[in-house]
Amino acid sequence: MLTRLSIKGPTATERMHTTLLKYPQHSNFKIGCSNLSSNMSLYQRFQNRVANWSRRRHGIDMEPFTITNRRIYILPTKLGLMYAAIIFAMALGGMNYGNNLALILAFMLGAMGFVAMHHCHRNLAGLHIHTLANEAVFAGQLAHLQLAIGNDSSQTRFAIQAAANQFASEPVRVEVNNAAQLSLPQMTTKRGWLCVDRVTLNTNYPFGLFHAWVVLHLEVKCLVYPKPIDKRDAPPPSPLDRHSVHERRTGNDEFSSLREFHAGDSPRHIAWKAFARSEELLVKQYSSTAATAYILDWDTLMSLDIEMRLSQLCRWIMDAHQQGIAYGIKMPGLQTPPQLGEAHRQHCLSALALFGN
Amino acid sequence: MQLTVLRSLQIKYWPANARELVLTTSVVLLALLPHLPHLPFWIPLIIVASLLWRITIELHAAALPNKWLRNGIAVIAMSSVLRTFHTLNGLEAGTALLSIMAGIKLLETRDHRDYTILIFIAYFLLFAELLYDQSMWMLPYLLASTLFSTATLMRLHDGGSHITYRDALKRCTQMALQAAPLALLLFIFFPRLQGQFWALPSRGGATSGLSDEMSPGDVSQLSLSDDIAFRVEFNGELPPMNQRYWRAVVLHEFDGRTWRRARMGLGIGAVQKIGPMFEYRLLLEPSNQRWIPVLDVPLQWQLPNSIILPDLQLLAAQPLSQLTSVTVQSTTQYRYGLQLSNTARRLDTQLPVTANPRTHELAQRMYAQAGDDVTYINSVLRMFNHETFSYTLEPAKLGTNAVDDFLFNTHAGFCEHYASAFTVLMRAVGIPARVVTGYQGGEYNSLGHYLIVRQADAHAWSEVWLADQGWVRIDPTAAIAPERVNDGSQAALSGNEPLARRYLHQFAWINSARLGWDALNTFWKKHIVQFDSSEQQSLLSKLGIDSSDWRDLGLSLVIAFVLFFFGMLLYLTWKFKPRRVDPVVKLYEQLQHKLKKQQIVRAVHEGPNDYLKRAAIAQPSRATQLKEIRDAYVALRYGLNADAQTMQRLRQLVKEF
Structure with a gap:
């Protein structure tokens, strides 16, 4: 297995090389450097070093990833240290007074802490982790990375939480022979693939005295569309394109007739009243003199820089989609005829997101 | 009519952390209860007052008292303790101070960290109570309140995974049972002092018996x-x-x-x-x-x-x-x-x-x-x-x-x-x-x-x-x-x-019951309360350990810890092991095991139909048997009307196979 560190196996660097070769599409995949910047605090630098070390040690995890004992780290929390100090004081007091019942209390609490450590560790061990498909977001919005946690052991797991880059998911409970979904929010700043290659799964169960965690070297990816330009700033879309007239002359003005629903029609045009009567989905058609379709042309935005152009295109796509007007894109590397529908929208926005990659 | 009364009594605002607050407060009160006889009367009053204050705050969704007010109350309370006991050192003053701290803490608890600290205070109050009273009935009280406190601690840290209080109690009892062997080993091996290394001012409690x-x-x-x-x-x-x-x-x-x-x-x-x-x-x-x-x-x-x-x-x-x-x-x-x-x-x-x-x-x-x-x-x-x-x-x-x-x-x-x-x-x-x-x-x-x-x-x-x-x-x-x-x-x-x-x-009979109870009490006092260094020595020498040598004691403690660590590891591994509960699946696994011996191994993607068909081709002599097994298995596992008879038939078939 790729993830295993074997004594006879290739050296860490060699293995890194193979992983790099095996995942050529992950252009972001540099060791822990996705958010490397020069003005990091000493602590952050230290954390990065630890992250790099652990990644070198474990390599990339294959899915589904099963948490093994040796991947789990555990340390007492601040409360755990306070608990230990209290028990120490109790043991000292009990010893000083020769008070055996006080000593029993101290020992019992101490042993409970010890047992809690084992339970905290066990609470993570043996869980299976899958990454799920993540819904694309616009830059600046919170992305929600989805992880599925499976539990096929005979004990329920509690308070399992995912965390990455100062964000954490809500803790979940994973029942026996069941799975739970974790939604890990992440800040997005720029378009393209958001690659979180260092997600930790952690737990403070049972008493919050210990914190156990696993570093998952899974490639959790989420597509980030460009940030649409503000509506106020947006110039109107490029002029109406007369020669790619759709056979369906649809517009926004006067109602003319009803026709059958096709996938991709805007829900705003569905005749809901007719649906209520006949349970047949019909779409209202309007005779219009307005635009029937747009061609969103990269070349009309000569005055803007690349990112602004992408943002502008993004805004046009969103607006056209909302208005139910077919649109096509003309830009380097992509040329689509005017179309409508969710698939088309995603296709266009993805092209914008990954432009230049 | 009754319903409307009930409805009008309903609390409009039910704070989000009401349950935590109620649980933690009751844990603290439980730990305070045995202290009541030896606390000055005004300390329970302060605690009750701050409790009522907190309840009012919660019911009206009001703000907690600010830092200055809280610190002011704390300073006043502390100087009152100082005036009553003339010291902050010593058991009585310490207990009074701890009780007041718990009371004032009630006015500022907001998050789980605060609640946890309240529970730690409760633990310490229980500890202080033991310095006053080591009688036999304290042990069940001690165990029960520790259990309740710990279950509350678990509830506080369940991270929204909604462990019911009953479940928390059950889990904590299990954990306490798991911890008991280690606590016992510590009790036996932990070194006992002869005399005190830190003499606190004497308790100044009332003398009893003859006077001089x-x-x-x-x-x-x-x-x-x-x-x-x-x-x-x-x-x-x-x-x-x-x-x-x-x-x-x-x-x-x-x-x-x-x-x-x-x-x-x-x-x-x-x-x-x-x-x-x-x-x-x-x-x-x-x-x-x-x-x-x-x-x-x-x-x-x-x-x-x-x-x-x-x-x-x-x-x-x-x-x-x-x-x-x-x-x-x-x-x-x-x-x-x-x-x-x-x-x-x-x-x-x-x-x-x-x-x-x-x-x-x-x-x-x-x-x-x-x-x-x-x-x-x-x-x-x-x-x-x-x-x-x-x-x-x-x-x-x-x-x-x-x-x-x-x-x-x-x-x-x-x-x-x-x-x-x-x-x-x-x-x-x-x-x-x-x-x-x-x-x-x-x-x-x-x-x-x-x-x-x-x-x-x-x-x-x-x-x-x-x-x-x-x-x-x-x-x-x-x-x-x-x-x-x-x-x-x-x-x-x-x-x-x-x-x-x-x-x-x-x-x-009353007399003998009285003497029996006293004998039990004496046993408790002699062997638990009075388990001192000489008792420890005689017990350990029976185990072949020379307790006068602290290295022997230390080594025994370390060995106990290591043994417990690995024992716990093994126990939990066993406890967490996946368990097959479906008898049909179990039988199917048995059949696979039998077929495996004949080199017919099920591939990961193979369902029962494909697999057993392949098995029938490999072993034509048993084709009918395999077909019957397959029918029974599919009916039991995927069919609508699985009955006990089919189950029995499958069991028999797999057994005979």
Whole structure:
């Protein structure tokens, strides 16, 4: 297995090389450097070093990833240290007074802490982790990375939480022979693939005295569309394109007739009243003199820089989609005829997101 | 109608953390409850007040008091503690402070960290309670409240995974059971100190039992108390009932009414043993006094830093603030103090000149008749026996000349009246005499084979010095009420004993239940509460560990930890192992196992149809059998109407296969 560190196996660097070769599409995949910047605090630098070390040690995890004992780290929390100090004081007091019942209390609490450590560790061990498909977001919005946690052991797991880059998911409970979904929010700043290659799964169960965690070297990816330009700033879309007239002359003005629903029609045009009567989905058609379709042309935005152009295109796509007007894109590397529908929208926005990659 | 009332009572705003708040508060109150008797009254009031304040805040969704207000309250409370106890150190002040902290913390708890700290305070309050009281009923209380606190801690940290309180209790009980072996090992191996390394100011609690002075009425007051003074376990024979004099305090100075201890030093006299020796272990209840009651004359004892005074009072280094055990060797037949120094003679013949003139007169007259010391003593005892003296718990009040009043007017008294009057009569004619207070008798517990000595057994007697015999014990009470000395305090007072106690002694089964309970308590005290370094040594030497060597103890502790660590690891691995519960799947796995032996291994993607078809082709002789198995399996696992018959058939088929 790729993830295993074997004594006879290739050296860490060699293995890194193979992983790099095996995942050529992950252009972001540099060791822990996705958010490397020069003005990091000493602590952050230290954390990065630890992250790099652990990644070198474990390599990339294959899915589904099963948490093994040796991947789990555990340390007492601040409360755990306070608990230990209290028990120490109790043991000292009990010893000083020769008070055996006080000593029993101290020992019992101490042993409970010890047992809690084992339970905290066990609470993570043996869980299976899958990454799920993540819904694309616009830059600046919170992305929600989805992880599925499976539990096929005979004990329920509690308070399992995912965390990455100062964000954490809500803790979940994973029942026996069941799975739970974790939604890990992440800040997005720029378009393209958001690659979180260092997600930790952690737990403070049972008493919050210990914190156990696993570093998952899974490639959790989420597509980030460009940030649409503000509506106020947006110039109107490029002029109406007369020669790619759709056979369906649809517009926004006067109602003319009803026709059958096709996938991709805007829900705003569905005749809901007719649906209520006949349970047949019909779409209202309007005779219009307005635009029937747009061609969103990269070349009309000569005055803007690349990112602004992408943002502008993004805004046009969103607006056209909302208005139910077919649109096509003309830009380097992509040329689509005017179309409508969710698939088309995603296709266009993805092209914008990954432009230049 | 009722419904509307209920609805109008419904709380409009139910705070999000109400459950945590209620649980944590009840845990703290549970830990505070046993402290109530020894806290100043205003501390529970503060706690209740801040609790009510918090409830009001929560119900009205108001803001918590700000930092300045909280700190102000804390400073005021702390200075009040300082004013009450004059210190912040020590158990009582510490407990008061901790209780106040818990109360004030209620005004600022917001997040789980605060709640957790409250629970830690609760743990510490339980700990403090144990320093006050180590009685047997504390163990279940301790376990229960620790369990509740810990379950609350689990609830606080369930991270929204909604562990019900019942589930939390169950899980914590399981964890406590898992922790118990380690706690036991720690209890056995943890080094015990001899003495204290950090002496806190003494508790200043009320003293109990005998005091170090005696006025008429003191001992009789004590004899109403059923509290246990100490227990004695004899190693060998018990002395006879009338020899069981437990000396505690020797009183020399008399002001006409009250007897006090000597303020000056005395010469030391050697003890000469002339009778059998008794060896016994005393288990002394805390009295907050220094004196230790011992059987007559102690010869040897084991108690660090204890001292013996020349008048044979055994004193501990510090007031006995907790259960103490001492092993002593005593004798009841002895010669002691044959040489009497002039200072000692002056001290023990001293009498106030003006007090009790009639007693002086009587003494002179009787001594003139008797002629010598021994005859005089006997004539005084005869006077007590023959004249109209009576032994009673409720004597009449005595005037300033207490002895005159007793001898010539009331004629009724308890042991302290007789001891006092006798000693005064001796001193009046120049015979050195002193009063000894302590205990006499004791109840034998045949279930636990030990003697229970209660405060009710408190007694006072005299010692006189005779030229050829040294100090001799004379108990004037034996002259008036011999059954007091021969059969114990209950027998002597059967007439005016309190009703409840008379009732208790009347029925054999109540009596044996009482003694059984006491035996259990004594076992608890002897083996749990008094598990000290010597007990530890004897237990460990039975296990073959030399506990005097701290390296041995340390090594044992480390081994215990390591063993427990791996034991726990194995146990949890087993506990978390996946378990197949579906019997159909189990049977299918059995079949696969059997087929595997014939090299027919199921591929990961293969369902039962494909797999068993392939198996049938590989083993044509058993094709029909396999087809039947397949049908049954598919029907049971995927079909709508699975019945017990098919299940049985499948079981049989797989078994035969």
